[in-house]
Amino acid sequence: MSRPTRTPLSDSLKQLVGRPATAIDTPALVVDLDAMQRNLSRMAEFCRKHAIRWRPHAKMHKSAAIARLQVQAGAVGVCVQKTAEAEAMADGGVMDVYISNEVVAPQKLARVAHLAHRLASEGGQLAIAVDSRVGIERLAQAMNDARRAGREGAAPAVIDVFVEIDVGQGRCGVPPGRAAVDLVHEIRKHPALRFAGLQAYHGKAQHIRSAVERRETIARAAQDAALTCRQIEAEGIPVGLITGAGTGSLVAEAASGVYGELQAGSFLFMDADYAQNERDPAQPQFEHALFVKTQVMSSGAEHAVCDAGHKSHAIDSGLPKVHAFDGPHELDYANGGDEHGILRPAAPGVKVPEIGRVLWLIPGHCDPTVNLHDHMVGVKGGLLEGRVDRIIRVDARGALT
């Protein structure tokens, strides 16, 4: 098994359920379940209003329990980025999974094919992105091998395949136009592969701060996707779906008339980096729902030190912000290393926090922060007054293959 085996939840964790949030030891990754539910409902409502499919990215929360909540709220399934994440979702009962990424290593493709057959036999579906002829040939080979290795008489599984086009991110994907059409023809040579549509995700657009510039960037991406779609259809091949979008740009894809599915993931937890985007007035109001609970372990004249460093939260998109609740922003967080955070007053007159003071950090980037933890503590009724409602396992923690 290539995925790490999960250790059972400890008794002390299980006993936390029902207790006040004040009982959560630090540092801990905490989900404000009420805020998460509001984000979920707003997103579901937005997609209903725009009559657009919704397939949230589960690489963000890595939890099958949360993925199932999203499906209950109207998502068609989830996206993942890694084969091992897809396996974790399927193990947790999520039946419709799209690997929105290229997989080319034969040993991984054998797992992809096995999972495609497994999900198909349980009434589910696996899909994957491709951007090369070699990737398509290897995928077809793996699907055929898995079929031969499977039970005689079992229905042949088909995997949905999306051709990824590079609409400006400069990451994976073939250029829009002819190169994509050629890959569609390659896919159609293999009975175990079904051409399902195009992936046109623009990652760089997500963090453009100006709302107008984000819209303009996605308008160009949509044009590229539409042009590619027309070229494929001109050869008599229907393009079932164009999929893409993240939390920063989703209003633009939804309004484009080109995209049929939104892949946004971070909206559910909303990190500090996304909070710096100028909000598009058409975008639902998403709230911070993911926090690192920390407490002050040392305090001096100029600064205090808390027990959450960058083993508790990822710092690739900047340091965490100290949550101010409804009051003014009082403290700045500075890097103190792996295990420590330095806290300084953010304004004149603010006191250095005393030993034992509890603080709630909003991580700079939610996805890699979640990946640092085995579980998240779900709280209802507010971070200060609320109670622990459940422990959410990070099923796909470390699922990198």
Ligand SMILES: Cc1ncc(COP(=O)(O)O)c(C=O)c1O
């Ligand atoms: C292919 C793809 N789709 C969707 C997303 C979701 O973006 P976000 O979590 O920023 O909403 C990502 C994020 O990196 C991605 O790589």
